[in-house]
Amino acid sequence: MHERIIFHIDVNNAFLSWTAKLLLSQGYKQDIRKIPSVIGGDEKQRHGIVLAKSPVAKRFGIITAEPIYQAKKKCPSLQIYPPNYSWYSSQSKKLFEYLSQYSPVLEQYSIDECFLDMTGTNYLYKDYIKLAHKIKDEIKNKFGFTVNIGIANIKLCAKMASDFEKPDKVHTLFKDEIEQKLWPLDVGDLFMIGKSSKESLNKLNIHTIYDLAHADERILERNFKSQARYMKEASWGIDNSKVEPRSDKRESISTTETLSHDYTESDKLIEILFRQTEDVARQLRKQGEYATTVAVIFKNNQFVTYSAQAKLKTPTNNSKDIYKLVVDIFNKNYKQDPIRLIGVRLADFTTKKESQLTLFDTEESTETVENEDFQKTIDNINSKFGKSIVAPASLKMISNRSKEKEKLQK
Secondary structure, three states: OOOOOEEEEEEOOHHHHHHHHHHHHOOOOOOHHHOOEEEEOOOOOOOEEEEEEOHHHHHOOOOOOOEHHHHHHHOOOOEEEOOOHHHHHHHHHHHHHHHOOOOOOEEEEEOOEEEEEOOOOOOOOOOHHHHHHHHHHHHHHHHOOOEEEEEEOOHHHHHHHHOOOOOOOEEEOOHHHHHHHHOOOEHHHOOOOOHHHHHHHHHOOOOEHHHHHOOOHHHHHHHHOOHHHHHHHHHOOOOOOOOOOOOOOOOEEEEEEEEEEEEOOHHHHHHHHHHHHHHHHHHHHHHOOEEEEEEEEEEEOOOOEEEEEEEEEEEEOOHHHHHHHHHHHHHHHOOOOOEEEEEEEEEEEEOOOOOOOOOOOHHHHHHHHHHHHHHHHHHHHHHHHOOOOOOOHHHHHHHHHHHHHHHHHO
């Protein structure tokens, strides 16, 4: 049996690097990675936030998620560039397609990072560290941005290794390197240990991962309940999770967007939900299934996440039907707080469209076949010229009605 070999590939400062690449391709004279710059909201709007920062901006003390106006105080010459999510998505897709040539077992962890299971490929690649350097250099030359690659026997340690010194580096964290490379780190550096957990651990006089590895399990269980087991195992480099490629058919389909500034205007948020609904519905149609559950996800400026869901009357993949419910969920559950992230999720799929017709459904059901053909036409146009270039007018009518309703309520 072959020993597991896992690569974790992480794009260095993805949003800023990808924006820099786009600007340079458009004739921009300066590489924004080498000046004080951030990706974020419109600087004229005081509630815009920093999504990514250059190394130079970091030296001014600018941190991710702080308000733009605050960052400008720290560095008056700071250059601000808007995010371009469609461009980021295209760069992500190209990167993962390139990486899949080295192993078919690729798990996309986020838009800018993935795991590659290299186990059993030793007959192709004799030296994994040499291979990782080759991949890293090829990405830099081929795509115009850099990555870090972590190599380990388990996913957890591969991810931890990729977070060591940056940028453009290859690091290992094998079983026999735990004591030397992992244990000296601050306990807050351990994957999945957040700020509040770190503070609680510090109160227990646990400051390094070594301290955590040798802490009394009973004390950890008393203070962290079910999380205690993960903490203990992670500190010893124990992780049995597999690299799991995304299947062609997913159990749920979702899309979320981190906003360039905090939104409080319902009509603006509904416009974003409009785009997102068309996106997830199109993916569902491509999968050839019908959703029965719709959810809307919110994250406010205090990083509190809340969501609400509802059932469709009958399973559907029709954008109009889904969007009606999305707007209804939004109107009933939005707390009027500043929103930093919003998204739509479809779930509970079926391969059959289980319509139960009544006398009152007859006219609407006749339209359904026409709507499905119409949706296919729109999907074909969008797949050829770019997603959401065309959207059904009926979706926009729902948006407009929602706006009018909101005005009347005010």
